[in-house]
Amino acid sequence: MRASWLTDTHLNFLRPLALKAFYDKLAAERPDAVLLTGDIAESDTVARVLDEIAQHTGAAVYFVLGNHDYYRSSIRTVREEVGRIKCATWLQHAPPVQIAPNTKMIGVDGWGDARCGDLDSKIKLSDWKLIDDFRKLGADAAARIEMLQRLGANEARALRDRLSHVGTTPELLVLTHVPPFPEACIYDGEQSGPPWLPWFTCISTGEVLRAYAAEHPQTKITVLCGHSHGIGTFQAAPNLVVRTGGWPRGVEGYGNPVVQETLELA
Ligand SMILES: [Fe+2]
């Protein structure tokens, strides 16, 4: 089973010819499945590009959403629209997928849940202006932190539910957008600093994953994530590895999507 992993493709930045060239590059990997770990595009383009990826590759497409996928809309509206997509499977609402004979796969979107790093951080995300839910809060930083923590807790609940349906499996693949541990927030080869960490880590999902890994030592868990736009690997437990995808050196910048890797799943 060949599964091509994409993350943070931000395909809304591509003009038609560049988009076609990217789809050609993806199809050349001959994937049986395409796995997208969020920031696929923006609210008005995400459904269309998922359809195009499915059409162009003929592969089964599985995805979770990232914060940018809500841009210029609200969380509720996008989730309702994406929930109706037929050409691809949104793992947030899907039972575990037997993606290969020895590998099951689940996913949740995740949110930077303001539970680590510097909560007085002066770093402002575009999210605060471009996602309706945050824009309505204006400059109220305390309300924003409260909302992020609530969103993170919801993701943890969803993840716990998905995990409760996994059953026995030698290998488990978990797709999520936001790195579940600070050590997995990588940019330019380095761990992101305290001002970035509140917005770049989902502590709530990390707690759930660590507990599950400890309770299931026989299951090898691989988490694929993105969001911080750097490439790295973090071994969170003997049976829990987190792979963060991002821009390779020299390809830094929006509008330059890459195929992160084509995995051979057993
Ligand atoms: Fe991104």
Ligand SMILES: [Fe+2]
């Ligand atoms: Fe993101």
